[in-house]
Amino acid sequence: MYRYDQYDQSMVDARVDEFRDQVARRLANEITEDQFKPLRLMNGLYLQLHAYMLRVAVPYGTLSGTQMRMLGHIARKYDRGYGHFTTRQNIQYNWIKLSEAPDLLAELATVEMHAIQTSGNCIRNISSDQFAGAAADEVADPRPYAELLRQWSSFHPEFSFLPRKFKIAVIATDVDRAAIQLHDIGLQLVRKDGELGFKVWVGGGMGRTPMIGHVIREFIPARQYLSYCEAVLRVYNRYGRRDNIYKARIKILVHELGAAEFTRQVEAEWAILEPLALDAPQAEYDRIVAQFADPEFDVAAPDSVDRSDPDFALWLDQNVHAHKQPGYAIATISLKPVGGIPGDATADQMDLIADLAARFAHDEIRVTHSQNLVLAHVRKADLYALWTALEGAGLATPNLDLVTDIIACPGLDYCALANARSIPVAQKIAERFADLDRQHDIGELKIKISGCINACGHHHAGHIGILGVDKKGEEAYQLSLGGSGAEDASLAKILGPGFSEAGVVDAVEKVIEAYRVVRSGPGERFLDTYRRVGAEPFKAAVYAPAGATS
Amino acid sequence: MIRLLTGNVLETGDVVWWTGSNWSLALRDAVDVGPDGDALLARTVAAERINDPALVDAEPTRDGPRPRTMRERVRGAGPTVRADLNRPNSIEATA
Ligand code: HEM
Ligand code: SF4
Numbered sequence: 001m002y003r004y005d006q007y008d009q010s011m012v013d014a015r016v017d018e019f020r021d022q023v024a025r026r027l028a029n030e031i032t033e034d035q036f037k038p039l040r041l042m043n044g045l046y047l048q049l050h051a052y053m054l055r056v057a058v059p060y061g062t063l064s065g066t067q068m069r070m071l072g073h074i075a076r077k078y079d080r081g082y083g084h085f086t087t088r089q090n091i092q093y094n095w096i097k098l099s100e101a102p103d104l105l106a107e108l109a110t111v112e113m114h115a116i117q118t119s120g121n122c123i124r125n126i127s128s129d130q131f132a133g134a135a136a137d138e139v140a141d142p143r144p145y146a147e148l149l150r151q152w153s154s155f156h157p158e159f160s161f162l163p164r165k166f167k168i169a170v171i172a173t174d175v176d177r178a179a180i181q182l183h184d185i186g187l188q189l190v191r192k193d194g195e196l197g198f199k200v201w202v203g204g205g206m207g208r209t210p211m212i213g214h215v216i217r218e219f220i221p222a223r224q225y226l227s228y229c230e231a232v233l234r235v236y237n238r239y240g241r242r243d244n245i246y247k248a249r250i251k252i253l254v255h256e257l258g259a260a261e262f263t264r265q266v267e268a269e270w271a272i273l274e275p276l277a278l279d280a281p282q283a284e285y286d287r288i289v290a291q292f293a294d295p296e297f298d299v300a301a302p303d304s305v306d307r308s309d310p311d312f313a314l315w316l317d318q319n320v321h322a323h324k325q326p327g328y329a330i331a332t333i334s335l336k337p338v339g340g341i342p343g344d345a346t347a348d349q350m351d352l353i354a355d356l357a358a359r360f361a362h363d364e365i366r367v368t369h370s371q372n373l374v375l376a377h378v379r380k381a382d383l384y385a386l387w388t389a390l391e392g393a394g395l396a397t398p399n400l401d402l403v404t405d406i407i408a409c410p411g412l413d414y415c416a417l418a419n420a421r422s423i424p425v426a427q428k429i430a431e432r433f434a435d436l437d438r439q440h441d442i443g444e445l446k447i448k449i450s451g452c453i454n455a456c457g458h459h460h461a462g463h464i465g466i467l468g469v470d471k472k473g474e475e476a477y478q479l480s481l482g483g484s485g486a487e488d489a490s491l492a493k494i495l496g497p498g499f500s501e502a503g504v505v506d507a508v509e510k511v512i513e514a515y516r517v518v519r520s521g522p523g524e525r526f527l528d529t530y531r532r533v534g535a536e537p538f539k540a541a542v543y544a545p546a547g548a549t550s
Numbered sequence: 551m552i553r554l555l556t557g558n559v560l561e562t563g564d565v566v567w568w569t570g571s572n573w574s575l576a577l578r579d580a581v582d583v584g585p586d587g588d589a590l591l592a593r594t595v596a597a598e599r600i601n602d603p604a605l606v607d608a609e610p611t612r613d614g615p616r617p618r619t620m621r622e623r624v625r626g627a628g629p630t631v632r633a634d635l636n637r638p639n640s641i642e643a644t645a
Binding site for chain 1: 558560561562563566572582598601602612618619621624625628629630631632635
């Protein structure tokens with residue numbers, strides 16, 4: 001894992017001191033809330049429905065056990081004993097006091113963490129593949145490149161006041177676990193004629209105007225990707241729509257110019273930038289790459305697993321993935337117990353996961369965009385002991401990518417922008433489909449729920465997407481089908497008129513029952529069935545008049 | 551219908567309701583600000599001690615005021631998905 005050097009640490013420490021001073025001045029009424037609000041937002045502190053909310057960055061979703069233990073400590077000391085892992089691989093605390101925030105941030109800084117650039121119109125936390133460095137099919141670990149992007153984008157003076165927020169994701173496999181085509185910039189590390197480089201997507205995003213990114217370059221050599229990103233940001237910074245917040249994201253610029261013209265402008269900008277040699281020298285790449293070197297794998301680790309415990313075998317089949325190293329596996333810890341709150345973890349669970357990471361996973365933990373956690377390097381021989389410990393803490397639900405593995409934003413239970421609650425809908429759907437045999441029969445099905453059009457819960461990318469809307473003061477829900485945030489990215493389409501909370505749970509069940517009837521066989525995923533047969537059978541099932549049979 | 555004055559305490563972010571003489575953490579202590587609402591709101595904004603102050607519509611009930619919108623009811627009671635964290639009944643806020 002990357003360790004801060006003296007520059008990283010002094011930047012973060014200085015920021016804590018600065019914020020401490022700003023908070024003191026605000027509490028003494030020396031500055032107004034209008035003056036203070038942008039300052040606190042730059043430090044990740046929002047005001048939500050019940051209290052301040054702090055969003056802590058988890059760079060490319062990778063944490064050490066020590067950092068996870070600190071997150072648990074913060075949950076206990078400054079919050080109400082829990083935190084919420086988000087679709088951007090960050091963690092949010094819901095009950096923070098402004099007066100305590102400087103102390104909290106000072107404690108975070110001792111483990112090389114902060115909340116800088118988790119809000120505002122700047123380059124946000126860089127996200128990545130939760131299997132990075134462990135996936136059997138990756139070209140190389142994408143995280144050194146994500147780390148360099150982090151350093152480049154931290155306090156980048158030119159990009160601190162962009163037209164709007166800016167999100168970058170980096171992966172290194174053809175399978176996309178980071179939704180790169182729904183980011184402002186999506187980067188896929190590829191190898192061409194022996195050379196490492198990136199395929200570049202620009203202009204994806206969710207929010208009220210969802211769009212899939214366009215490939216603007218098939219290959220930019222890895223040693224030049226920073227200056228290329230700089231060129232993209234420059235074009236955006238210059239021409240992005242600052243006049244209209246709803247049109248300010250880069251996706252709108254790319255859309256309005258057309259991908260070809262946008263690409264031409266980026267290439268022209270890059271032609272100016274490239275000779276300036278802004279890219280990091282090879283030695284800096286090497287320094288960072290070395291910090292992401294593989295842990296010392298046990299080359300004698302046995303490759304077989306005893307599957308005689310049927311509950312363990314279920315978890316193995318659903319939540320464990322192949323590792324590049326023989327004798328090792330990647331284990332996903334589900335934060336989606338049936339009836340629980342998607343993405344929430346208690347301080348005790350965080351401590352336990354930190355302990356398990358130290359014992360079984362080279363002290364490393366990952367956060368996934370679908371709000372689960374991952375231990376990336378586990379000896380197969382340790383999987384049973386790991387599972388037993390997780391099982392005891394309610395962390396071994398074998399439901400990865402199944403119908404109960406639901407993404408849900410905080411919604412109206414916490415969020416000041418929400419129209420409707422998301423979490424109770426997720427809970428009711430999960431309870432409806434709690435039966436594991438039924439879940440397995442349905443197979444891969446990604447339900448994603450947002451409490452408003454901002455789409456933090458990725459509903460546009462849900463196989464089944466649910467959007468909370470306000471209908472004359474009442475909570476209501478719109479159902480969409482056919483979205484995907486993976487390598488086969490697509491945007492979900494609204495099925496028809498909306499529902500009440502109970503109504504949308506029933507509608508989801510009708511959609512799923514219709515799928516079981518029309519699928520070509522148990523191997524055809526819901527998404528593939530939908531793509532093959534279209535919306536009609538689902539519309540008929542959901543909107544058929546009561547009593548009618550279809 | 552009645553109108554309530556609410557906001558979040560600067561230091562803590564806590565949700566508070568205007569009781570006629572002070573701020574309370576308990577929605578049931580909230581009073582109808584009636585025609586004084588706009589003046590009270592302006593005074594609250596100017597004092598800079600309560601964030602996002604707002605007037606909200608509510609119905610009087612036997613158990614106290616019931617805000618019209620789900621949003622304000624959630625603010626009044628706490629997250630509906632964490633009954634264990636629901637608001638205490640009536641405590642004076644320190645603001
Ligand atoms: C304080 C609470 C939050 C606020 C105020 C907030 C605000 C917003 C807004 C305004 C947008 C739309 C941006 C645009 O289209 O220009 C957005 C998008 C998004 N947010 Fe949030 N959000 C919050 C919490 C969350 C949480 C909890 C998550 C993860 C579970 C999240 C992840 C995202 C994602 C993935 C998007 C869509 C991607 C995109 O930017 O296009 N946000 N958020
Ligand atoms: S989608 Fe809306 S309700 Fe959900 S967290 Fe984002 S802003 Fe809040």
